[in-house]
Amino acid sequence: MSTCIFCAIVARAAEASIVHEDEHTLAFMDIRPFTPGHLLVVPKAHASGLADLDPEDGRRVFAVGQRVAAALRDGSVGRPGEPQDGPRADGVNFFLADGVAAGQEVFHVHLHVIPRAAGDGFGLRGRPTSPRRPDLDHLAGTIRRRLGA
Numbered sequence: 163m164s165t166c167i168f169c170a171i172v173a174r175a176a177e178a179s180i181v182h183e184d185e186h187t188l189a190f191m192d193i194r195p196f197t198p199g200h201l202l203v204v205p206k207a208h209a210s211g212l213a214d215l216d217p218e219d220g221r222r223v224f225a226v227g228q229r230v231a232a233a234l235r236d237g238s239v240g241r242p243g244e245p246q247d248g249p250r251a252d253g254v255n256f257f258l259a260d261g262v263a264a265g266q267e268v269f270h271v272h273l274h275v276i277p278r279a280a281g282d283g284f285g286l287r288g289r290p291t292s293p294r295r296p297d298l299d300h301l302a303g304t305i306r307r308r309l310g311a
Contacts, residue, residue: 168270172206186219187226192274196284199234199251199277203227210269212260220271227256227273234277251277255284 170176172188181201182189189203203226205219212220231254257274259266276284293301 166208166268166270168202168204168268168272169208172204181230182226184222184226186222189226189230189275195276196274197277197279197282201230201275203230203273203275205271209271211266211271212258215271223271223273224256227275230275231256234275252280253278255286 167176171178171190178188178190180188180190182203186206187203188206189201192200192202195201203223205215205223207216207219209215209219231251234251234254236250255274255276255278257276258272260271278284
């Protein structure tokens with residue numbers, strides 16, 4: 163897609179600070195990070211949203227996200243015997259927005275990997291509800307039917 167910034171990054175037609183690359187995925191630093199070390203993992207094949215995403219590419223994106231998250235939590239980003247540098251996370255959030263209503267701004271599937279530390283100021287905001295069990299059962303049945311189960 164010629165207008166997709168992430169496709170341009172994959173094609174090296176746009177700048178990015180690359181963390182990981184393999185045949186199917188690319189991970190690079192987010193240019194508007196929530197916390198230091200916040201990065202994105204994308205499939206190289208363009209998919210606007212989850213409905214367009216090849217399930218195998220989805221698996222690959224998540225697997226790379228797990229590896230990056232482990233590296234962030236480990237903090238071992240320096241060479242052996244050298245002082246550690248870079249972010250060290252006490253926790254990691256994954257975030258993937260699918261669609262405008264979910265907050266998706268770039269329409270190429272991307273997994274945010276966000277390193278977390280106590281008091282970092284980032285967090286999920288919302289008001290959880292307390293539905294009754296019959297309502298939950300009804301919704302579960304509706305979704306099950308849509309899945310064909």
